[in-house]
Amino acid sequence: MKMVGCNKTFVTEFIFLGFSNQPRVQLVLFVVFLACYLFTVFGNVTIISVVSTYPRLHTPMYFFLINLSFLDIYYVSTNVPQMLMNLVTRRKTILFWGCAIQMYFSLAFGMTECFLLGVMAYDRYVAICQPLLYTAIMNWKLCAQLAAFCWCSSLMSSMIINIFTLQLPFCGPNILNHYFCEVPAVLSLASTDTYLAEMVVFVFSIIIVFIPFLFIIVSYTYIFLAVLRIQTAQGRVKAFSTCASHLTVVTIFYGTAIFMYMRPRSKSSRDGDKVIALFYTIIMPMLNPLIYSLRNKDVKDALKRPLVLIR
Structure with a gap:
């Protein structure tokens, strides 16, 4: 920290507490998180390659799945490398501007996933409830x-939240009880009242997290009612199977995100926040390729084709 007038100090770097200060535990965590990171990148690159290669998968649903895969790669690459470096170094620090950049992109990518999951729910609604109009409604221009709306609106929203957060004075302490720079954790270190910034975060959480979540619930309510009107059991199973992967991702991602950003803050919750954040920063990007490939017949068939050609 350096001195800047009025006998106050200005924070130039943050120190991460991380998960543990025991070398053996840190080594185990390094191996586990490195494996998760590599698996996430490999899995999502595989999804992108498969969908791009096979014309049968060139549909709106898989177009948004490619967007989600790119997003997951960017998301983990924003947070995990810093965390891995902290697990093998003595000084677990990040410069103030580095923290600002990490906070901006991690929040922006998290918001983008909220919007993308909402758009994917709308795609499933049109496919099941308006099948005859699907190609007309979900044309490539609309997709x-x-x-573009998902990406651009999230980047702009994250900028607004970060401006309100970073304009606060940070005069110490600079110990961040987290493993990466996240808005709630950084706000807890501000040297002034953070009510306005917290209200901005809460309002944007309602707009970007809760409203898309309600939209997904409404979409799946109509989907559920439409599926119940299908005469054959086989038809109902097929309709539900197209939504199962998306519903699984929505449940895990939104459950943790709403719990993290839309509840009252307390000091006792900060250790738990680190564990909760693992779900949407590491576990979800890793699980998405598995969920969308293992529970999707078209993707599984596309993945099997190279194996058949090799034999």
């Missing part, structure tokens, strides 16, 4: 506009 591109929806994807």
Whole structure:
């Protein structure tokens, strides 16, 4: 820290507490998180390659799945390398500007996933409830506009939240009870009242987290009612199977995100926040390729084709 007038100090770096200060535990965590990171990148690159290669998968649903895979790669690459470095170094620090950049992109990518999951729910709604109009409604122009909206609105929203957060004075302490720079953790170190910044975070949480979540619930309510009207059991199973992967991701991702950003803050919750954050920063990006490949017949068939050609 350096001195800046009025006998106050200005934080130039943050120190991460991480998960443990025991070398053996840190080594185990390093191996586990490195494996998760490599698996996430490999799994999502595989999804992107498979969907891009096979014309049968060139549909709106898989277009948004490619967006989700790119997003997951960016997301883990924003947070996990810093965490891995902290697990093998003595000084677990990050410069203030580095923290600001990490906080901006991690929040932006998290918001983008909220929007993408909402758009994917709308795609499933049109496919099941308006099947005859599907190709007319979900045309490529609309798909591109929806994807651009997800990315651009999230980048802008994250900028607003970060401006409100980073304009606060940080005069110490600079020990961050987390493993990466996240808005709630950084706000807890501000040297002034954070009510306005917390309200901004809460309002954007309602807009970007809760409203898309309600939209997903409404979409699946209509989907459920439409599926019940299908006469054959085989038809109902097929319709539900197209939604199972998306529902699984929505349940895990939104459950942890809402719990993290839309509840009252307390000092006792900060240790638990680190564990909760693992779900949407590491576990979900790793599970997405598995969920969408193992529970999706088209993707499984596409993955099997190279194996058949090799034999």
